[in-house]
Amino acid sequence: MSTYIPDGSIRCENCNSFFNKYVRFETVIDADSYDEASQNALEGIINRVTCPYCKTEFTYENPFMLHSYSCKSIAVAAVSSELVNVSNLSVALKISGAGEWQLRRCDFARDAAEKIRIFKSGLNDAAIELIKLRQFHDYRNMDLYDEYIIFDNLIDNKLIFSLRDYTDNVKDTYEIDMSVYNNTPKLSIPTAKWIKINKRFAIKTEDKLCKRIY
Numbered sequence: 739m740s741t742y743i744p745d746g747s748i749r750c751e752n753c754n755s756f757f758n759k760y761v762r763f764e765t766v767i768d769a770d771s772y773d774e775a776s777q778n779a780l781e782g783i784i785n786r787v788t789c790p791y792c793k794t795e796f797t798y799e800n801p802f803m804l805h806s807y808s809c810k811s812i813a814v815a816a817v818s819s820e821l822v823n824v825s826n827l828s829v830a831l832k833i834s835g836a837g838e839w840q841l842r843r844c845d846f847a848r849d850a851a852e853k854i855r856i857f858k859s860g861l862n863d864a865a866i867e868l869i870k871l872r873q874f875h876d877y878r879n880m881d882l883y884d885e886y887i888i889f890d891n892l893i894d895n896k897l898i899f900s901l902r903d904y905t906d907n908v909k910d911t912y913e914i915d916m917s918v919y920n921n922t923p924k925l926s927i928p929t930a931k932w933i934k935i936n937k938r939f940a941i942k943t944e945d946k947l948c949k950r951i952y
């Protein structure tokens with residue numbers, strides 16, 4: 739586990755005030771560990787700061803990596819493409835025997851946490867994104883900076899999703915039967931490559947699937 743202390747000021751996501759805080763931020767977390775930091779990170783409670791002016795708590799988005807050996811996956815957030823798009827990375831992973839690892843690039847730490855939850859539940863993240871698009875009619879035009887829908891867990895054959903606001907407060911929760919997942923196309927996603935599987939990916943895929951049907 740490594741940490742990072744921001745040298746600049748932090749902007750509050752609620753009131754837009756700038757403030758300085760000497761907080762240690764996690765940059766790499768092992769999602770298979772049972773310590774508190776790891777469990778919190780898996781739930782998306784990562785690098786939280788509280789604004790001294792309006793008291794709103796939110797996630798400070800700094801480069802962040804969550805990795806899991808048990809589900810052979812790594813998800814990174816807020817990392818520039820130059821850092822992860824090392825051309826011979828897939829070769830290096832194959833040599834090290836990690837050619838089957840699923841690597842995901844995400845915009846936000848909460849999305850990196852969601853990816854690892856999806857993989858730990860044995861699910862396909864592209865199918866989960868398609869389900870969000872098909873089941874939640876507001877999702878296609880949702881501004882993900884204001885609110886978002888996220889996969890929380892798989893319990894008793896039900897996929898649990900929640901709608902959250904920009905400070906990650908839960909506004910609503912939804913249960914979707916596993917039969918919906920079983921009937922959703924499973925796209926095979928290349929391993930050992932940094933890939934973004936997000937709303938944009940789901941819209942592109944869905945539009946392609948629709949064209950094929952009509």
Ligand SMILES: [Zn+2]
Binds near residue numbers: 789790791793
């Ligand atoms: Zn504030």
